[in-house]
Amino acid sequence: MELSIAKALNAGLRAAMEADPKVVLLGEDIGRLGGVFRVTDGLQKDFGEHRVMDTPLAESALVGASVGLTYRGFRPVVEIQFDGFVYPAYDQIVSQVARLRARSEGLVSVPMVIRIPFGGGIGAVEHHSESPEAQFVMTAGLKVVSPSNANDAYWMIQQAIAADDPIVFLEPKQRYWDSATITDEPALGLHESRVVRAGDDVTVLAYGPTVKTCLQAAEETEDSLEVIDLRTLSPLDLEPVYESVRRTGRAVVVHEAAKTLGLGAELAARITQECFYSLEAPVQRVTGYDLPYPPCRVEHDHLPSVERVLDAVDLAKEF
Amino acid sequence: MSEFRLPDVGEGLTEAEIVTWRVAVGDEVKINDVLVDIETAKSIVELPSPYAGRVAELLVSEGQTVAVGTAIVRIGSASEDSASEDSAGEDASAEGAALESVKSVVEEPAPAKPPAVLVGYGPSERKRRTRTGRTQSVSASSVRVLAKPPVRKLAKDLGVDLASVSADGPVVTRTDVLRHREQPPTAATSRPVTGVRKATAAAMTASALIPQVTEWVTIDVTETMNLVDRLKVDRQFESVKVSATLIAAKAICLALARTPDLHARWAEDAIDFPQSVGLGIAAATERGLVVPVVPDADRLSLVELGRTIDELVATARAGKLQPAQMSGGTFTLTNVGVFGIDGGTPILPPGQSGILALGQVAKRPWVVGDDVVPRLVTTLAVSFDHRVADGEQASRFLRDVADLLEDPARAFTF
């Protein structure tokens, strides 16, 4: 069966809700409207208002109240409508959600999923194209994942809901309408990375929206690129990455988030640590610039593009 | 004739289905009159016309799904239409009258420009850019050799292909690369000039401009070698390498105290006398000739002088000398004897006015009293800057060094 990412998430949420009556969805406009991207379309009709809740317009309360629900044994799935609106909830997320288990010395669980459409490339106004993942990856106590395709979206949302840790689930909104075949079984666990295209010359790392960009780049070049979809940002699954870099000697990281202190910096440090003797070139990073996300007419000059990825591949090879 | 392309009506939608055309070919439309209903992943949307004129052609049929950016309708301007014949067979006179009455102020067709395409979505729509600031790469060999980045750079600088270097261990080291480089080439080759070789060439060329003269003397250093033997077993000199070089270094310091002209510095209209002796010790290393400097050599005891010289030479051989350790020299000692050479005409190192070459110490026939006996003999050769000193000063200096080496006990008289 072929589904778009948006529809795959819908199906995954449905499956999770059918499997466990404690799973509840909260968010703005998710019930009657079905979500501004239709990801929760039809769920309120089928599961009822007590399991799919249209909430008042208050992100901090969305997350804070959901903490209360977890105390009561529920498994809330919170939708933050757009990445740029997560900041009012940031305090609840990093001060409470991330810390309750540690604070309680393991006694309190926060099995919450916070779904956030993230990333740019949709021609939107300000605050609708952000990539705040680093701010969650650096927060101990949180896990962070990002599916790049519909099949991963379908299985990962269910795995995230079933997990007992709080998970920030980043959905690449630019790719919501991209379709893929849904498999009968999940091929991977939630926190595993995957080689999505094998190659010999350069290792290219991506997650979320840039996976597709990197696959396009791999198609267009004579060089043999090995493209790895990280899938899980915290914890990282880097053994496949190290194995690849030990073979190719060159790595390029591609993400929409700004260059400084983006995940590329962390990956470069780790790869240098583990693959030092194998490196023919420093780890290259293709990223958004250190700018507030620009007006959408020029966003494609800001976001990593196929030509910028290939330029970085060339640079890596020149060393 | 204007084409209306399907816009992205809702934050990143990629396609839409044409549900109902609200106009037909031949219809007059004003700007913002509704043309068509489309259905997207989110909703049903009415599309108003960006153009005024007559509908010339519906390019997509109802029920068809098309991608954002696809042209869906063509609308002719009033002036175009009045000249064209391809209206769809409706009532031509009524149409004509309608055209006539079109108000030019409001109904003026959109100026000729690229058709309306929405910003932002669809990477395929976007023009590819090229980089102007970088050159294209030449693909390097992709043989997998393990080596630390600095070693890779060294190999690259020396023009050595890492893959051809035989290594002692799993990782190619600096030593491996340098050893590989020393091997004689089997065919006529050329080597790029870099690093120490380049620096040496520059220094020697600059030195050639200075008027310098060499004097030499051959002396009996048997007493010095006896002293060396005694010091070698002396507890105080346990960790020091005692040799003729060390004694010569000390002798130079003592002689310079008497004749400081030999390490004064030419400064155009002045001659500067340094406060102490910065004694350069020429050392041959894998990278080439380097001259570490013992600072304040004249203030060191013999054992301190020996230790300092040993450390500096070891550091030089390891290729780890810092620039600071090679500066501040006022006089240099070069031992050509280790190469089995008696002497030569040493060239002044940059910034210095004197250099002394110590030749090999070897048994030679010598006159003692009236007999000819074998003695340990060496030659000392000093080059000096003739702007700063004359033969008289140089000779006095050289004679003092010679005297000390012939009879080390004379040091008491200095």
Place this chain on the structure above:
Amino acid sequence: MGLPIAQVLAPDGRLVGEHDFTLDDLRGFHRDLVLARRIDTESFALQRHGELGLWPPMLGQEAAQIGSGRALQPADFVFPSYREHAVSWCRGIDPAKLLGMFRGTSLGGWDPAEYNYALPAIVIGAQTLHAVGYGIGTMLEGKSEAVVTYFGDGATSQGDTNEAFVWAASYNAPVVFFCQNNQYAISVPLERQTKVPIAQRAAGFGFEGVRVDGNDVLAVHQVTSQALRKARDGQGPTLIEAITYRMGAHTTSDDPSRYRDRHEGDDWAARDPLLRLRLHLSEIDSGFADFDEAVQAEAEQLGEHLREVCQNLPDPDLADLFAHVYAEEPDELIAQSQEVASWS
């Protein structure tokens, strides 16, 4: 508990309250309402043409915005949300300046200091705190200026908005909190945001709340004028709830048919802000027909102006944006902008 809903002009055009507007004032309101509606509908159409990425329509809310906007004095500072197109009109901002942000060529569009009108706030409720701070600032200077902040019913749930109420009360700040209760926050109806009329919540925080028929431009003007006077006189904040209806969608990306009944819109159409004033003026103003014709012609020209400007808005150069991030541009950003410039 019922706070009365102030009204001067009923939906059928009858006067049901007192006012001291002149005929010229009334004509001025009519012109403003018509032009405001044209700005909105033309911009909406431009989005459908593919010239704008997004447009949040204020269709149906013209009276709430014109009535309050015309009550302002030039020195009063305004902190809007993103839907106050008609208020910006009152501030003298060329409506074409609204378009850059929605076309994606800019993140703003004007200099706030030039118009005493802040750039639009997309983050819900954030502007209410800005307004309170500004108000406190005027008090520290001993000035007698009022600050107005506009927001919707949804914003009253946000923490920032509630914190703004607390501060405004605590400092007795000269802030007029103008809430356009248009009944919806995207798809979520009013009942989800509040259990009591919005204006009533002010009492809980310790200041006055006032309800007004948001589609009655005359009543809105009166109520706002009074609140502004009160603020300038040092008598503190007021929460005005203007009851109105979002006739259009939340934005051009929204489809209201999925969450509200279409006949709801019909009821509200009968209470349209333009309609009632037109009916009233038709009764009392013998020259109205000619005046209206001139206004309609002006609206056509305004529409053309918007189309013309919109289609010619230049795309910025990404490389130029780096200089606007800091007062002193760091070396890393200079290097990055050069990297951007190396692409063509």
